[in-house]
Each structure stands twice: as structure tokens, then as C-alpha cells.
Amino acid sequence: MATDIASSFTLCQHIAKENEEECQEEQYSLCPHCDLWLCIPHTADHQQIIQTNAHEFNDRVNEVRQQLTELSIDCLYEDCKKKIDEWKDRMHAEINIRHDEMVQQLTKLYNELAEEVKEFKLKKLESFTHDIVEPLTHMLTKQKQIHPKRLKTLVTQLQSLEEKIADINKPNLIHMNCDKVKLSEEINFTRQHPCDEIGVVLENRQSLELECVQKKELHRFPLNTKVSALAASANYILAFERPSTLLLFDNKTQLRSIDTKGDSVWDICWSDTMKLFLIAGAKLQTYDIIHNKIVETPVNILHNDPQIWAITSYFHDVLLLDDEGLIYRYSWPSFTLKATWQKSIYLEDSDSKAACIRLNDMGILAISITQKDLHWRIDLFDAHMQRIHRGVPLTNNGTANLLDFSFISLTNNKWLVMDRSSRPQMLTLVDKDGKLKQQTQKKGINVAVMGRTFLVLRDDTGLLLYKLS
Numbered sequence: 001m002a003t004d005i006a007s008s009f010t011l012c013q014h015i016a017k018e019n020e021e022e023c024q025e026e027q028y029s030l031c032p033h034c035d036l037w038l039c040i041p042h043t044a045d046h047q048q049i050i051q052t053n054a055h056e057f058n059d060r061v062n063e064v065r066q067q068l069t070e071l072s073i074d075c076l077y078e079d080c081k082k083k084i085d086e087w088k089d090r091m092h093a094e095i096n097i098r099h100d101e102m103v104q105q106l107t108k109l110y111n112e113l114a115e116e117v118k119e120f121k122l123k124k125l126e127s128f129t130h131d132i133v134e135p136l137t138h139m140l141t142k143q144k145q146i147h148p149k150r151l152k153t154l155v156t157q158l159q160s161l162e163e164k165i166a167d168i169n170k171p172n173l174i175h176m177n178c179d180k181v182k183l184s185e186e187i188n189f190t191r192q193h194p195c196d197e198i199g200v201v202l203e204n205r206q207s208l209e210l211e212c213v214q215k216k217e218l219h220r221f222p223l224n225t226k227v228s229a230l231a232a233s234a235n236y237i238l239a240f241e242r243p244s245t246l247l248l249f250d251n252k253t254q255l256r257s258i259d260t261k262g263d264s265v266w267d268i269c270w271s272d273t274m275k276l277f278l279i280a281g282a283k284l285q286t287y288d289i290i291h292n293k294i295v296e297t298p299v300n301i302l303h304n305d306p307q308i309w310a311i312t313s314y315f316h317d318v319l320l321l322d323d324e325g326l327i328y329r330y331s332w333p334s335f336t337l338k339a340t341w342q343k344s345i346y347l348e349d350s351d352s353k354a355a356c357i358r359l360n361d362m363g364i365l366a367i368s369i370t371q372k373d374l375h376w377r378i379d380l381f382d383a384h385m386q387r388i389h390r391g392v393p394l395t396n397n398g399t400a401n402l403l404d405f406s407f408i409s410l411t412n413n414k415w416l417v418m419d420r421s422s423r424p425q426m427l428t429l430v431d432k433d434g435k436l437k438q439q440t441q442k443k444g445i446n447v448a449v450m451g452r453t454f455l456v457l458r459d460d461t462g463l464l465l466y467k468l469s
Contacts, residue, residue, distance in 0.1 A: 012039035097331070101315050102178065104273065108361070109174055117168060117194075124161060132157055167194035210427055210440040212455060212466045221249055223462035226445060228406050230458045231268035231277060234451035236289060238277050239463060240265040246279070246287065246294075251454055251465060258287065258294065267356075271313040274332055278318065280308035284335075297335045301328070314359035317383075321357045327385070341385045360409035364388070368405050368417070376405060378415055378434050391434020406446040418447045418457075427457075 012023035013036040025039035033046040132154055139146050139154075173194065229240035237249040246258040246265070260279075267280040277287040283306075284299040301308065301322055310321040317338075318330040325343030330336065343354065346367055355368040355376075365381040369391075377391035407417040413432040419425065427447065429438035448456040455466045 012042055013037045014039070014042040097316060102176070104315055106174065106176075113173060120164075120168070120194075124164075128161065132161075164194060170194075209468075210429060210438045210442075212468055213427060213440060213442050213457060213464075215466065217464040217466055218454070219252060219463075219465040220461075221247075221254060221463040221465075223247070223458075226460050227265075228446040228458065229265045229268050230446040230448050230456065230463075231270045232448035232450045232454075232456050233270040233272070233277075234453075237448065237450065237456055237463065238268055238270075238287065239458065240268065248289070249463065251450060256292065258292070260285075260294065266308060267310045269311050269313055271318075271332070273313070273315050278311050278313055280311040280320065282307055284308060284311070284318075284320065299328075299330060299335050300337075301326075310356045310358075312357050312359045312365075314361070314363050317359065317363075319357055319359060319365065321354060325354060327354075327357065339385075345385050346379065346381065346387070355405035356407055358407060358409045358415070360413060360415075361411060362413060364413065366407070366409065366415055368407055370405070376419075376421065378407070378417075378430055380432075380434070389432070389434060391430070392436075394428075394436065408447060408449060410449065416447055416449070418444050420445065 010026055012025045012027055014023045015036075016022050023039060023042060025041065027037040028040045029038065029043055030036070031038045031043055031046050033050055038046065135150075136154055139150070223239065223241055225242040227240055227242055231238050235250060236255075237251075239247050239249070240260075241247055242264070244260040244262045244264065246260060247254055248256040248258065260281075263281050263283070263285070265279055265281045269278050269280075270276075271278055274286070275289075277289070279285040279287055279294070283301075284297045286295050286297060287293070288295070299320070301320075303322075303324060307323040308320050309323055312319050313332075316332045318332055318335070320328040320330070322328070325347070327341045327343075327346070328337060329339040329341075331338050346354065347369065350371055350373070352370045352372050355370060357368075358366050360366065363383060365383075365385075366378050367381065368376060368378050370376050371393060373393075375393040377393045379387055379391050380389040382388050405417075405419070405421060407415050407430075410416055410429075414437065415430040417426075417428040417430055419428050424441050425443045426439050427442040427444065428436060431437040442457070444457045444459045446458045448458075449468075450456060453468060455468055457464045457466065
């Protein structure tokens with residue numbers, strides 16, 4: 001076969017490149033590189049190519065030998081270990097936040113229980129002396145005969161007191177389900193009420209008597225504009241004045257004027273956990289009283305030209321209501337978005353809009369809702385936006401104005417409403433069932449409470465400070 005090809009093609013079969021003349025030399029041998037019959041010079045050229053390829057391959061062999069020598073998965077372990085460490089840090093941060101929340105809940109429950117026990121002790125020590133010790137001493141020192149029925153009465157009273165003391169000493173007065181709950185789930189606290197008889201006294205003592213606003217105010221702070229944004233801590237009041245000024249007061253005088261840099265404010269709330277005022281407008285800001293500083297948060301509302309109508313806070317939760325009816329749940333201090341709820345979640349077919357949102361000291365969310373028939377009510381929701389109570393529709397004389405409906409949370413699961421929609425205007429106390437508990441005629445725009453000491457009412461003229469009963 002090779003002899004036949006050689007006899008047919010006597011000239012070198014080298015394939016000429018562009019602008020290169022064909023080789024005129026005679027064939028010499030079959031090149032194993034290209035399987036063509038080539039002349040001696042082109043055979044030598046192809047051999048050089050083979051030599052070059054062999055040297056390049058040798059270089060590659062050396063490189064692979066080096067890679068094989070240095071082969072290690074140490075970097076893989078380190079990268080994975082780094083990711084695990086970062087995950088651990090994130091989990092620790094989350095656990096620390098949850099731990100802080102639990103400690104604050106525990107502290108609140110413990111303080112309530114400790115106050116009840118303190119009152120119980122004071123009351124029982126007095127009654128113990130009067131009802132048991134003194135009669136028994138008289139029986140033993142003044143009487144020669146002791147009537148068994150009288151002694152039995154004292155024994156029964158002492159047994160009742162012993163049972164109360166035993167109940168208070170039980171280790172399960174405060175129960176937590178933290179041993180059964182995953183990190184992403186809610187921790188539930190429950191507490192016993194061993195001092196029930198004193199609990200009624202405490203509840204009555206803490207109740208708010210609306211008649212205080214019919215008395216002469218203790219102080220009046222004049223304001224120039226009629227806007228509703230107002231909040232109070234136990235020691236301070238923060239109010240908004242158009243176009244862009246926040247005014248800080250204590251219970252006697254104005255302390256500061258703070259420029260919001262042109263930003264309007266629709267709502268303000270105080271966070272006892274953060275020790276900050278939260279300010280809602282086109283964006284969410286915080287105001288630090290100690291450093292006299294307004295800081296913009298990283299909160300991002302989901303639609304164009306957003307306006308935050310209402311804001312409320314409980315422990316590390318911050319809830320916002322925007323002008324399209326969306327409710328957002330953020331977690332402080334990172335202001336990480338945890339959940340959003342469309343208005344279809346909390347509004348019924350017969351409802352129009354939500355006016356205001358407020359969290360109470362039990363973490364229950366109250367939403368004031370205007371119905372299409374112009375009645376209003378307050379519905380209660382849990383942390384997952386499940387309705388736990390539908391309020392009773394309340395009359396407003398057909399003059400509902402959603403922007404004029406403000407309310408605040410009180411202790412004992414009650415809500416204080418500044419109802420501007422009724423005629424005449426009313427300051428209304430709503431109970432846990434959404435029913436009217438107290439009501440008094442009073443003109444105003446918004447209301448706040450300074451701890452358990454003062455009620456702050458904002459009307460067309462300014463801020464009025466009343467002493468709570």
C-alpha cells in the first residue's frame with residue numbers, strides 16, 4: 001500500500017501554508033506525525049514539532065507531580081469550619097436576643113408576682129395578728145375556759161393561711177415551655193395566682209378613672225399645629241409640630257426642640273426595651289433622649305412613596321402599618337423583617353380600613369378598624385396575626401374619619417381611645433372584649449399616659465397634663 005502511494009505521489013505531500021509555495025522535493029518517508037509522505041527537511045520539521053510537544057508534556061508532568069506532592073484538603077476543612085463558626089455566631093446572636101426577651105418577660109412576671117406577694121404579706125401580717133394571735137392570746141391568758149368551736153375557727157383560719165403560704169412557696173408559680181420549644185418558635189410563660197384576693201385589689205388600684213380629665217389640668221403646654229403624633233414614656237412626652245419639629249417635655253416644662261430635617265411624622269411610640277422613641281413617617285427613625293439624636297433605621301417599605309401611619313413596639317418586636325394597609329413585623333436591634341401581613345388577613349368583607357395598631361404589655365396586637373357602615377371596633381390578634389377576639393362595633397354617629405382615630409394600650413388588657421369621630425367627641429376606655437367600659441365627653445386629638453402618674457391629652461390648643469386617680 002505504501003509503495004503504491006509513493007509511486008503515485010513522487011513529490012513531498014507537505015501542505016503549504018497561505019502564501020507558501022508547494023514543496024518540489026521528492027518524497028522520502030512516511031511521517032508518523034501527520035501520516036503524509038514528506039521530504040527529508042519537512043520530516044525533520046515535523047520531528048521538531050514532536051520534540052516540542054514532548055517537552056511541553058514533560059513540563060505538564062512536572063506540574064502534576066508538584067500538584068500531587070502538594071495535594072491537601074486542609075483549605076476545604078478551614079472553609080467549612082469558617083462557615084460553621086459563622087453559623088454558630090449567628091445562632092448565638094439569635095439565642096442572646098431570645099434570651100433577653102425571655103428574661104424581660106420573666107422580670108415582668110416576677111415583678112408583678114413579687115408586688116402581689118408583698119401586698120399579701122402586709123395584709124396577712126396585719127390580719128394574722130388581729131384575727132389569730134390576739135384572740136388566741138386572750139384565750140390563753142384571760143379565759144379559764146376555751147370553747148372548742150372558737151378554737152376550731154382559729155385553726156381553720158390558720159390552715160387557710162398555711163395553704164396560701166404553701167401555694168406561694170411552690171416552684172411552679174412561673175412556668176416556661178422553653179425545654180420543648182425550638183429556636184424559631186415562641187416561648188410561652190404562664191404564672192399562677194396564689195394571691196388572688198389581693199389581685200382584685202391591685203387591678204382596681206391600677207384602673208384608670210376617666211373623670212380625671214374633667215378636672216383642671218395640672219399643666220398646659222401650648223402648641224401651634226393640630227396634628228396627632230404624640231407618645232410618652234414614664235418621664236417624658238414627645239410631640240410633633242408641623243412642618244418638621246419634635247418637642248420634648250417632662251411633666252413641668254418643654255426641654256428641647258428637635259429638627260426632623262423636613263420629615264413629617266404620623267405616629268410616635270415609646271419602647272421601654274430600647275429606651276428610644278420610634279418615629280413613623282415616610283421612613284422609620286429613632287430618637288435617643290440621652291444623646292439627643294435622631295437616627296434613620298434600615299427599614300424598607302415595599303412600595304413607592306411609602307407612608308407609615310402607625311407604629312407600635314413590644315420587647316424586640318416593632319410593628320408598622322403603612323398607608324396601603326400592610327402590617328410589617330421587624331426585630332430590634334437589627335430591624336430585620338420577620339413577617340408581613342396583607343390587609344386581607346385582618347380585615348373582613350364588611351370592613352373598610354385599619355386606623356391604628358397598638359401592642360400591649362402582654363404582646364397582644366390591637367387594631368382599630370372602621371367598618372363600611374362607619375362603625376368602628378377594636379380587634380385583638382396574637383403574634384401570628386390570628387384573630388383572638390373580634391371587638392363589638394361601636395357607634396360613631398356616621399362621621400368616621402380614619403385619620404382621627406387614635407388609641408393607646410393600658411395595663412389589664414384595656415385600651416384608651418381618643419374618639420374624634422363621635423359627636424360629641426369622647427374619651428373611651430375599651431375592655432379586653434372590645435366593649436365600652438368607661439366613657440367621658442372630651443375634645444382631643446390624641447392621648448398618652450406617663451407611667452401611672454399622668455394622662456397627657458393633645459387638643460387643638462396644645463398638651464394638657466392631668467393627674468391620674
